[in-house]
Every structure is written in structure tokens, then in C-alpha cells.
Amino acid sequence: MRKPAIDLDDICVAAPCPVKWESMDGDERVRFCSLCELNVYNVSKMTRKEATEFLESEAMQAGQVCVQLHRRPDGTLLTRDCPVGRRLADAFKKRAVAAVAFIVALLNGSPAIAENDREIKQPQEKKQVPVYPGMICPPPVNKKNENKNETEKVTGNKTRETGKETGKETAKDQPRPDTTARDAFLKAQELENQRKPAEAIKEYERSVEALRDKSLPFDPVFKKKVAKAYAALLRKQKQKSRAAAIEKEFSKP
Known part of the structure; x- marks a missing residue:
């Protein structure tokens, strides 16, 4: 297989x-x-x-x-087939059924409205x-098949289907995905593969600094991935205490 x-x-x-x-x-x-x-x-x-x-x-x-x-x-x-995923899907279906029942009862003036209202609210108490x-x-x-374009900065101005420039411009005040941490991490790995540890460390540090921004909902798995790779390089450079500090900072979800 x-x-x-x-x-x-x-x-x-x-x-x-x-x-x-x-x-x-x-x-x-x-x-x-x-x-x-x-x-x-x-x-x-x-x-x-x-x-x-x-x-x-x-x-x-x-x-x-x-x-x-x-x-x-x-x-x-x-995912859809994991136990929690199935429970979430089932809970959604129950809420949908309860909502339909509530609407029907409302139209019919039925006394069952209060009961159905409770059914709708109960699942919402679960932790999100x-x-x-x-x-x-x-x-x-x-690395033998690596495409140089895979590590270029993503601007959101390319279509996934063609990979070509669309030529479209968004308004300057339009919020955009913050790719700073991602771009710096990919650049750091590229430099590390080129055996340029000093330059790689600078890029890892730039990625880590971006990840410290509490206003952005960074995926904790990505934060740990960056910290693990950065710490591994620091240990190779005999900077064990600094490596431990980075891992500790990003060890929690």
C-alpha cells in the first residue's frame, strides 16, 4: 500500500x-x-x-x-469520520430538527413552543x-523535486486553478491574511537547507515574533511546528537554553 x-x-x-x-x-x-x-x-x-x-x-x-x-x-x-466530528454533525442535525419544529409550532400556535425552545438552546451550552x-x-x-515558487510570498492575488496573476487589485483598506509568520518560517527552512544557520535564525525569530501577536488566531499546531524547528536549529548551534525557552513559550495550545 x-x-x-x-x-x-x-x-x-x-x-x-x-x-x-x-x-x-x-x-x-x-x-x-x-x-x-x-x-x-x-x-x-x-x-x-x-x-x-x-x-x-x-x-x-x-x-x-x-x-x-x-x-x-x-x-x-x-474530520467527518472521527467520533467528535460525528457528534458535532449529529448535534447540528438535532438543532435543525428542533428549529423546524419550533417554526411549525409557532405557525400553528401550539403550546409545544416552550419545549422546543429548550431543545434548541441545550446544545449551545456545549464548549465550542x-x-x-x-x-x-x-x-x-x-528537496530534489522542490519547486522554487512554493516558498514565494502568497499575496492572495493568484488563482488556485491557474497559478497566474489575476491583475485584480483589492482596496488598500481591505483586511488581508497575515502571511508574515508563514513566509518567514518557509524562508528559514529554505536557508537552513542551504546551510546558512545565522540567516535562518533571523527568519525563525521573525516568524516567532509574528506568532506572538495575540490579536491573530494562529493555529496552535503551526506555532508548535515553528517552535520545534527553531529550537532544533538553536540546539545545533549550541544554544540550548534559548531553544528550551522557545519550546516552553509555545508548548501550550
Whole structure:
């Protein structure tokens, strides 16, 4: 059996998107973001097999994919076929049924309204699952087949389907995905592969500094990925205490 080129558990959002999923056009599985002119895929609506196959085909071809990830509080990725994912889907269906019953009862003037109202509110008391929308961090690739364009800065001005410049400009005051941490991390890895540790450290530090911005909903898995890679390089450079401090800072979800 062929081993998947992508480890689904290694996928993470590296550039948080300011556009809300609810404001995009599409269905529960894929929607179009007019800001970046890219499709955004909801991984929680895919099985692990579907998500892995999708990312293998899309990410490798274009080098950039926008997704919406749902995680447990411990950071575990949720998919349609995982136990928690199924419970969330079932809870949604129950809320939908309860909502329909409430509307029907309201139209009929039925005394069952109060009971149905309670049914609708109960699931909302459950702890919300963290959602992370935005561009994923490209997974590690075979250096022999590495495409130089995979590490270039993503501006959101390229279409996923063609990879060509669209020529469209967005308003200057329009919020855009912050790719600083992502770009610096990819550049750091590129420099590290070129055996330029001093320059790589500068880029890792730039990525870490961007990740410290509390106003941006960075995926904790991406933060840990950056910290782990940075710490590994620092240890190679005999900077053990600094490496430990970085890992400790980003060890919590």
C-alpha cells in the first residue's frame, strides 16, 4: 500500500484569514473567498481519507490551499469520520430538527413552543470547538523535486486553478491574511537547507515574533511546528537554553 505523501495531523493553518466563513458563498464543504480569490475547504466535512487525498492533489500542484480546520481543545484535528466530528454533525442535525419544529409550532400556535425552545438552546451550552481558517503551511517536500515558487510570498492575488496573476487589485483598506509568520518560517527552512544557520535564525525569530501577536488566531499546531524547528536549529548551534525557552513559550495550545 502506498504511504500518503501528506500526514494529515501535520497540516496546520499558517496565515489566519480575516474573512468569516459565514460571509463566503458556497456550501458547508467548500466556499469562495472573494478577498483572496481562492476556494476555502472545510476539512471537518471530509473523512480523513478524503482530506488526505484532497491535500495531496491540491497542495502539491499549487503550493497554497485555504482551509477551515476544526480542532479539539487539545489540538486534535476533527474530520467527518472521527467520533467528535460525528457528534458535532449529529448535534447540528438535532438543532435543525428542533428549529423546524419550533417554526411549525409557532405557525400553528401550539403550546409545544416552550419545549422546543429548550431543545434548541441545550446544545449551545456545549464548549465550542476552536476554528482556524486560512492558508495552510505547505508540508515538507522532496528537496530534489522542490519547486522554487512554493516558498514565494502568497499575496492572495493568484488563482488556485491557474497559478497566474489575476491583475485584480483589492482596496488598500481591505483586511488581508497575515502571511508574515508563514513566509518567514518557509524562508528559514529554505536557508537552513542551504546551510546558512545565522540567516535562518533571523527568519525563525521573525516568524516567532509574528506568532506572538495575540490579536491573530494562529493555529496552535503551526506555532508548535515553528517552535520545534527553531529550537532544533538553536540546539545545533549550541544554544540550548534559548531553544528550551522557545519550546516552553509555545508548548501550550
